[in-house]
Amino acid sequence: MSFGESHGAAIGCVVDGCLPNIELDESIIQKDLARRKPGQSAMTTPRAENDACKILSGVYKGKTLGTPIAVVVENLDQHSDDYNDFADKYRPSHADYTYDAKFGFRDPRGGGRSSARETIARVIAGSIAKKCLGDSVEIRAWVESVHSISMPFAENIPSIEDVESSPMRCPHKATSEKMVEFIKKIKSEGESVGGVIHCKISGIRVGLGEPSFDKLSAELAKAMMSIPAVKGFEIGAGFASARLFGSLNNDSFYAENGKVKTRTNNAGGILGGISSGQTIDFKVAFKPTATITKEQTTIDKNLNETKIIGKGRHDPCVLPRAVPIVEAMAAIVLFDFALIQNSRTNFSI
Amino acid sequence: MSFGESHGAAIGCVVDGCLPNIELDESIIQKDLARRKPGQSAMTTPRAENDACKILSGVYKGKTLGTPIAVVVENLDQHSDDYNDFADKYRPSHADYTYDAKFGFRDPRGGGRSSARETIARVIAGSIAKKCLGDSVEIRAWVESVHSISMPFAENIPSIEDVESSPMRCPHKATSEKMVEFIKKIKSEGESVGGVIHCKISGIRVGLGEPSFDKLSAELAKAMMSIPAVKGFEIGAGFASARLFGSLNNDSFYAENGKVKTRTNNAGGILGGISSGQTIDFKVAFKPTATITKEQTTIDKNLNETKIIGKGRHDPCVLPRAVPIVEAMAAIVLFDFALIQNSRTNFSI
C-alpha cells in the first residue's frame, strides 16, 4: 500500500506480510533509494531529492517484527511554482486530464499522485522484499536499449558492477557511452527518449506462480505495466516467439546433476505460469518522458486550445533511474508468490 | 473463479458481482463459446467439443439475480488414452514439469488444469461481462499476424463481419488466405506457429483504472498474460514507443464538440493508468503451440532422457480461437473497473 503526492508532505508505503526476524534498518533501504535518486548524472533530473527514508513501525532493534512496516520519505526541495502554469492545462501524454475527469480535480503540483516520485514507495517495498527473499536470489535489471541504440546480445547475467559503473546502467561500456552522447544531444534539442530494460532473475525455485489467472508471468506483467511510462512487457522470447516455429521455440528438457534444465529459455523461466527453476527473463518497454521543453499544442480544462512548454525538473530519459524500480517490483511479486507457495509446502498445523 | 481439468467431469466458473436484472441465458453464452470451439476449420483441432453450457445459478426467468452465476460445461469426447504415453514424460514448453514440482503430482489427461480448455471459463465470464457493459462498448480483437505474415496497418476498427468471415479471424482477406496456406503447409510438416492478436475497444468512458498499482493497462496486461501461450503485451505504441522521440510519441489534446480527443493515440487510450475516452488499443503475442508432431528430446519424471512425439488433438496455430478469449478477458477487466469507478460516481447513501 503506497501513498503520497509529488509535492505533498511525504511519499511512503506500508508493507504488510513481511517475515519476522529479518534484519532491516533505514540504511538498507537508503542504498536502494540512492539508485533511484534524481541528480545522479547529467542524464537525470537535477531535482536534488534527499529522499531520506524513515521507518515508522514494524522494526524493533534492527529486526522486522512481522507486523506492518511503514516507511516515509518527506518531500523537500519542492519547486511547486514550476507547475503554476500547468494547473489548468492538460500536458500531453500526462495524466492531468484523466485525473481531472476521474476525480473531479487534482493536485497539479509536480504531477501530484501521478508523479513518478510515487516510485519511491516501490523501491522501499522492493528493498524489504529483497531482504525477505535472501541472498540466494539475484535480481538484475539493466538498460538494454535507448531509442535505436541497443547493446549486443549477452548470454550471461551482467554483474552489478558493470551495470552500476555506467551512468546509463547499461553494462556494455561502448553502448553506454553512445547512449550518453545521444541523450545529451536530444536533451539540448528539448527532446526526450525511451528504451527497453531487461531483467533476469536467478535463484528462484521451481513452483512459484498460480495456475490460471495469477500466473507468475501475469503478475510480473501487471507489476511492470504499473510503473509510470511503461508501455510493453514480454517474457522470454516474447514478441519474437510469435515469429518462431514450435520446434524452435520449445525448450528441450534435460537433467544435470539431478536438476531439471532446458537447453534454451524461450519460456523465460516460467511454464504454465509457474517458475521452472530456469532464469526468469523479461523485458520492459518505456516510452519517452512526456515532459519535453519543445512547445506543444494542447487544451486547458475549459477545452480552449493553448500552447505548453515543459518546465519543472525532469529526466530526458527515465531508463537509468527505472532500473532499480523494475528490480523492486520484481522482488515484490516474487516474494508474494514465495509466501503463497510456502503456505502449502511442509504444511503443519 | 474458474475450475476444471481438461478431462475431468466439467469446466466452469462462478461469476460474482454481476449486475442484477441483466438479460442472460445459455444461448447468449453459447454464441461466444461457439467462436472458441475447436473444429471450426482445418486450422483448428478436430476435437469435436460440444461445449454446451448450463447455468446452475444466479439467473431467474432470463434475468440475472445479482448473486453468483455458476456456469458449467461438461467434458465429453475425451480421448484420455492419447495422453497415456505422456503421463511420465515432461512435454517441452508444457506445464507438466512445473505442475509436478509445484503440487507433487498432476492430472496428465489432456494437460489437466493447464490445458487451454480452461479458457472456456474465461469466455463464459466474458460473455456475462459484455452483457453488463452493454451495447455501447465495442470490443474487437483480430489476428494481425501469424509467424512472419502480417496484415497491413488499418486505421479503423475492423467490422465483426470482416473478422468472422475469415477462418483465421484476420479481417484482411488476402492476408487471411496467405495465413491459411501457410498453416496448412507447416501443419503437414508437424510444426506449429504463433502470432499477434490486436484488440481495440471503443465506447469506454474516461476514468476507468486506478492510479498506482491497479492501472487499467496493468490489469489488461495481467489478464492477457494469464491466457495460455501468451508471451507479450503492449499498449498503444508499446515497444515501438521506446524508439520514438517524446515530441512524436506525445498525443496532442484537442477538443471537438465539447469532447476531449487526441490527434494520435500512442498511449492506447490510457493515461496514467486511467482510460482517456480514446480507443483502447493493445496487442498480445502468442507463442507457437507447444504440441508438435515432430519428434523432440525431453526427460521423464525420473530424469531419464527420452523422446516424445505429439499426439492428442491440437491446433497448429491457436490464434483464431484465441480471439474471443482476448475479447472475453478485456470485457472482464473493463467491467470490474467500471464497477469500481461507479462505486464513487454519484455516490449516495
Place this chain on the structure above:
Amino acid sequence: MSFGESHGAAIGCVVDGCLPNIELDESIIQKDLARRKPGQSAMTTPRAENDACKILSGVYKGKTLGTPIAVVVENLDQHSDDYNDFADKYRPSHADYTYDAKFGFRDPRGGGRSSARETIARVIAGSIAKKCLGDSVEIRAWVESVHSISMPFAENIPSIEDVESSPMRCPHKATSEKMVEFIKKIKSEGESVGGVIHCKISGIRVGLGEPSFDKLSAELAKAMMSIPAVKGFEIGAGFASARLFGSLNNDSFYAENGKVKTRTNNAGGILGGISSGQTIDFKVAFKPTATITKEQTTIDKNLNETKIIGKGRHDPCVLPRAVPIVEAMAAIVLFDFALIQNSRTNFSI
C-alpha cells in the same frame, strides 16, 4: 466461493487454495452433508433432500490436485408451488424485502439465494477444510440450549457419539429429551424456537490469527454471523466477562511438560487475536426459525397490508442441523489462518 438458489438447478461451491495430495472423494463430503440433511428426525423439515454431491474438478484418483475443487448438489424434490403465495408478500424476518430492495427483484422459490439451503456449500467446503487440517484437530459443536432449556455446564469437550446419538445434537441426554418434547409441543402450536450452539476446538497450535483487523476471533465471529439465523457470537467468557473483575477474568499462565497452559480459559483460546494453544471455545446464538405456521401481519410489494401463514417445509428449530454448519465454518476459518501462518513458518525460497 458458493453459489445457488434454493430451487435453482444446483447449489455448490468452488474451493481454491486446498492442499494438494489430500485424500478426497464424494463419500467423505457426503458424510458431512448427511448431518446437515433435513428429514433426520421429527425435529427437522420433512423436505427429503437427497443432497448427493458431485465433485466436478480438483480431484484426480481420489487425491486433491491443489487446483480449484468444484462440488455441486443438484436441487431435487422442489415444491416451488408452496411459495406461489409468497412471491409478492414480504415474509416477516425473512430477506424477501431486502433482496427486492437491493437487487430490484428476487427468486421467490424457497427463499432463493437467501434460503438456508445455501449452507450446503458451507458444509462441503468445511469437509474439505477438515481433511486439510488433519486428524489432530478436533472441532466439536453441540446444541447447548433451546429457548429456555439449557444443558448443565460441562468441563470437557463432549464426544462425537454423545452429540450424534441425540436427535437434538445435545450431548446431555436428559436435556436432549426435554428439548425434543418442547419442540414437538411448540411445533404443534405453529411456533418456532432458537437456541445456542457451543463449539470447542482442540489441537490448534499457538500462532494462528493476525494481529489487528484479522484476528482469529474476529474471523470466527464473521464466519458464524454469516450463517443464516445467527444473531450473536461470543468467545470464551464472552458477555459474561463484561461482568467479571480483571483478577477473575485473567487466565494465569503456567507450564506443564514444557507446554504453556492457562489455569482458566476465559479468553477462549485466543489472546490478542492469536490462538494460544488452549482450547478454542465460542458460542453462537440462533434466532427462532422465521417461518411459522401462525398467521402474521405483513405487507406485499405494493406496500398493502396483508396476512401470511407459513407453508413450505421448514424446521421448527434449526439448531440440530446447524451444528455441522458451525463446525464447517470453523474449519474453513482455521485452515485459512493455518495457510497464512504456514506461509511465514520455515520460509524457504
Place this chain on the structure above:
Amino acid sequence: MSFGESHGAAIGCVVDGCLPNIELDESIIQKDLARRKPGQSAMTTPRAENDACKILSGVYKGKTLGTPIAVVVENLDQHSDDYNDFADKYRPSHADYTYDAKFGFRDPRGGGRSSARETIARVIAGSIAKKCLGDSVEIRAWVESVHSISMPFAENIPSIEDVESSPMRCPHKATSEKMVEFIKKIKSEGESVGGVIHCKISGIRVGLGEPSFDKLSAELAKAMMSIPAVKGFEIGAGFASARLFGSLNNDSFYAENGKVKTRTNNAGGILGGISSGQTIDFKVAFKPTATITKEQTTIDKNLNETKIIGKGRHDPCVLPRAVPIVEAMAAIVLFDFALIQNSRTNFSI
C-alpha cells in the same frame, strides 16, 4: 491499512478508496481522536497522549483527492521503562505469549503492536469514513453497562450531548454516576472491569450488505471483534432472541408514508445480511482491562513461574474510550458496503 507499535515512532493508517472532493483536514480527525484520548477523566489512564495527527497525503486544499490518505500520530510521552520488568514475563490475558510464539519475538514496550494504542488508526479511518457517509447517517454508541451496573432500557437513540456530558459516555445520568463511583472503588483495589457498549445507527438506506459470507451483520461482528478486549457481539435481540418464540421474535412489516417499516426491531436493522432501512442496533461486550495492579502468577519466556504486578499507565475500565472506536469501526464497515452497493446502483459505462 494500519501500522504502528505503542512505543515506536508513530501510529497511523492509510485509507484507500475514499471519495474525492470530500472536505477533510487535521482538525476534523483531531476532534474524534480527542474522544479516544487518554487522560480525559479519572476513569482513564493518565498517559498524556497528545495524539496530534498529521495528514501526509491524499488531501489538497482541504479536499480529498480520491487517492490514498495517509495519517500519522507520533508517539510521544512514552514511558518505555515501565515495561522493562515485563519484557520476559507473559502478562496474563495479554498477547505477549502469542506474539512471541507467532513471530519469534516482540516489541515489549507498551505492548508493542498489540497495544490498544493501535486503535488511534481506527479512529482516524472512522473519521474519514464518517465524512464520506455524510451528515444523514448518525452513528451513536454509548456505555450501557459496566460490570453489573446497567442503565435502564431506552427506546430512542441517545443524544450526543447526553453521551458526551458523562465521563463514562453513559447517557443515563444516575447510572453514569454509579459507574464512576464503582470504578473509583475498584481502581483503588487494583482491579479492573469490563462492560457493554450499545450502538445504534440511523440513516442507512436499505440494501447494504452482501447475501452470503459478507453479510453486513457478519462484517460488523468482525470489525467489533477485532477491537482489543472485545469478547462478544450481538445484533438486534441477539442472544435474547435464542429465548424467544418465532411469533415474538419476528418483526412485522408495515408501510408508512410509502416507507417500509417494522413494528419491532429484533433483527437489529439487518435481514438476510442486508440493511432493511430500520435502525441498525448492536451490542459489544468488553472484558475487564487485562492490566491490574494486584499481584498475579504467571511464567516467563523460559517457562519459569513468576509473579507480576501491573505497572504502566492503563485504564481500570476501557469502555468510555472505546465508544468512539466502536463508532469508527461501524463507519468504516458501512462506508465500504455503501461503495459496493453504489457500484451496482445507477451503473453507467
